[in-house]
Amino acid sequence: xxxxTKEALGTALKKMLSVKPIDKITVKDLVExxxxxxxxxxxxxxxxxxxxxxxxxxxxxxxxPDDIRYEEWREDVTMFFRYLADNRLFVLNIYNSNNxxxxxxxxxxxxxxxxxxxxxxxxxGMNIEWSDLEFVCEFxxxxxxGIISQWLDNNMELPPEITVEKxxxxxxxxxxxxxxxxxxS
Numbered sequence: 001x002x003x004x005t006k007e008a009l010g011t012a013l014k015k016m017l018s019v020k021p022i023d024k025i026t027v028k029d030l031v032e033x034x035x036x037x038x039x040x041x042x043x044x045x046x047x048x049x050x051x052x053x054x055x056x057x058x059x060x061x062x063x064x065p066d067d068i069r070y071e072e073w074r075e076d077v078t079m080f081f082r083y084l085a086d087n088r089l090f091v092l093n094i095y096n097s098n099n100x101x102x103x104x105x106x107x108x109x110x111x112x113x114x115x116x117x118x119x120x121x122x123x124x125g126m127n128i129e130w131s132d133l134e135f136v137c138e139f140x141x142x143x144x145x146g147i148i149s150q151w152l153d154n155n156m157e158l159p160p161e162i163t164v165e166k167x168x169x170x171x172x173x174x175x176x177x178x179x180x181x182x183x184x185s
Contacts, residue, residue, distance in 0.1 A: 008034045010055045013048070018089040019178070021097040023050060042067070049102065056106050059083070073118060074168055077144075081160040085146065089154055095152045104145055107131050112141035115175070123174045132182035140175065 012033040016025050025048055031041050045051040063083050084091050094103045116137045123133060144167070151163055 004007065005034070005036060005040060006054065008036075009041060009044065009051055009159075010054050010058060013051055013055055014087075014090050017093045021093045022048065023097045049099065052102075053106070058086070060110060073171075077167065078160075078164050079170070080144075080148075084152075085156060085160040092152065092155065107148065108141050111144050112137055114145055115140045115144075119175055119179060123179045126179060127154065127184040128179060128182050129184065133179065136175065136178050136182065138170075139178070140171075153156045 009030055012030050013025065014028060016023070027038060027041050027048060028049070030048070031038055041051075045054065063079065091103075094100070116134075118138075119133055119137050147163065147167060151158060
């Protein structure tokens, strides 16, 4: 029952986020939509943003890759953009709220982890200091978040394939090449 209540609250949040920003959604709105009381909401979540984080995690675990696989990195990156495009209103209403930074931090953290798993694979056998590997991961996570931000600033006007296609041209072998520059002799 607890899982279905959380899912119902998550579904209600996503439904509401398709028509209004997160700043305008209250616990009262959510419990009315689900037919539960406030205490039930607070049993599961601290506030609307705690629910939002849970929704992100659930969606990410279901849809997005846990890490980037070397052989399939293009498909994995495309999945990030496809998720954003498929959840356009939900994403834009979070992004265009006062809590934009929460959204961007979440995706940066997720992207950093994915880039890190990829960087560890491609740096195998290279003599690279851990701090340099982390710097490269931060660089790429920030770059992709910047591209996503620009795309969202333009209301996702470009089709995701165009954005991803251009991103692929920039990323192709670039992680490997950048890591090689940090290799110690």
